[in-house]
Amino acid sequence: MTAPIRTAPTRAGSRIASLGSYLPRRIVTNEEMCTIIESTDEWIQQRTGIKERRWASDDEQVQFMSVQAAGQALERAGLQAADVDCVIVATVSYMVQTPALAPLVAAELGCVDAAAYDVSAACAGFCYALAQADSLVRTGNATNVLVIGVERLSDITDMDDRGTAFLFADGAGAAVVVPSDTPGIGPVVWGSDGHQGQAIHQTEDFRIASPKGVMPTLAMDGKAVFLWATTFIANAARRVLDRSGITPDELDVFIPHQANNRITDSMLRHLKLPSHVVVARMIQRIGNTSAASVPLAMDDVLASGEATSGQTALIIGFGAGLVYAGQVVTLP
Amino acid sequence: MATTEEIRAELATIVNDVAGVAVEDVQLDKSFTEDLDVDSLSMVEIIYACEDKFGVSIPDEDSKNLRTVGDAVAYIERAQA
Secondary structure, X not given: OOOOOOOOOOOOEEEEEEEEEEOOOEEEEXXXXXXXXXXXXXXXXXXXXXXXXXXXXXXXXXXXXXXXXXXXXXXXXXXXXXXXXXXXXXXXXXOOOOOOHHHHHHHHHOOOOOEXXXXXXXXXXXXXXXXXXXXXXXXXXXXXXEEEEEXXXXXXXXXXXXXXXXXXXXXXXXXXXXXXXXXXXXXXXXXXXHHHOOOEEEOOOHHHHHHHOOOOOEEEOHHHHHHHHHHHHHHHHHHHHHHHOOOHHHOOEEEEXXXXXXHHHHHHHHHOOOOOOEEOOOHHHHOEXXXXXXXXXXXXXXXXXXXXXXXXXXXXXXEOOOEEEEEEEEOO | OOOHHHXXXXXXXXXXXXXXXXXXXXXXXXXXXXXXXXXXXXXXXXXXXXXXXXXXXXXXXXXXXXXXXXXXXXXXXXXXX
């Protein structure tokens, strides 16, 4: 028979309580990069803004990096692992189908019976996962959510590809999302265009690559992605502001996925943000870290003092899928 | 219909906006890459902005043949005709 189902008490909002980061210790400069591929420091900087990037060592696997970043975020939030009831890991470079990375990270951190799952949304992964965390907290389906973006893209980078070898890099960023009386995470603007699925893609199905004894790698149609990012995604960023009821004048910080500094420049031209808006450019020091890029850059602008707690930031991720997601957040 | 000079002037503001090139340098005989130091990423933006501004379509196979400012202006003129 149809029976009334009780729902959990809802909440007015959620907010990012804290952030945490982990960067691999090995720094690869453009100079070293140019001993691997035929290129120049000048060309790489001019095309992307990248001066150096981080490549993870053998003891810095995705689980390790996730636990480091998440542990730091938990400590800064003043929470214990046992307080966390949901762990979401966004990644495309965890090379095992199952178990997912999230339950392993949850266990290692000391979480108890926390919901745990991975999100595969490439460079939009963190923003997708953050939107989910916000929804979970507001519906009462979770209370304290750990959102992690982590990548070891160097494992799937083709070092013979002059167009991408210098681009992809490694790292992890984490956020703790908690209930809030006033919304600290705005409504998400997100979507996809699967017709452009080949714009950024893994070169081969593992079933084909494995018997050959090779790792598939990431291939990218740079120009198609650049065009999409600088037109459609720039527009999406504007829609994020509209949806949150935030005017450009009220915005303090702009944190786009650190794909390419030229994309950031172009987005700024389209968005015509006021000159007071701080713009994240961490890509110069860490390369393109896909799902880790937004949380790392968010933590970075706060750590450097360019941005401060309580300020209003627009974050937006976009990448392979093609998929994108963005929201306005109050910085922790 | 726009004159050659009108198209060149509009294109010059686009190139200036995207790549920071002075508008007076964007003359018909100038090569985008050789003379104006405009790279392929900027060209992607410039082509898109031209399609938007002039209401024309410039498919990939055509855009790669637009080496000089004059090539681009002539293409836009023909497309608008």
